[in-house]
Amino acid sequence: MKKLIYSLAIAQGVAFSVCFGAWALQDYKELQYAVATGAQHAEMRHRISVGFDGVWYLLSNMVILSAVKGLSNSKKEEA
Numbered sequence: 001m002k003k004l005i006y007s008l009a010i011a012q013g014v015a016f017s018v019c020f021g022a023w024a025l026q027d028y029k030e031l032q033y034a035v036a037t038g039a040q041h042a043e044m045r046h047r048i049s050v051g052f053d054g055v056w057y058l059l060s061n062m063v064i065l066s067a068v069k070g071l072s073n074s075k076k077e078e079a
Contacts, residue, residue: 006071013064020060024053 031046 002074003071006067006074009067010064010071013060013067016060017057017064020053020056024050024057027053 027046027049031043031050034042034046
């Protein structure tokens, strides 16, 4: 049962990581455009978005790492 839960956590972490990574790249592209055009309000909005997308991306990767660690520990307990 633990293997199933850890495997689902890995799948969820990968899905979230892909989702937030894609949003971060899209917001970064918009940030570069806002900086080039001098739109200060749009620039600040995209800076905040890129920052928080990066945080969520890193948190998603922490879910993956902790699930992989739990999966490896559960395999050691069975052996």
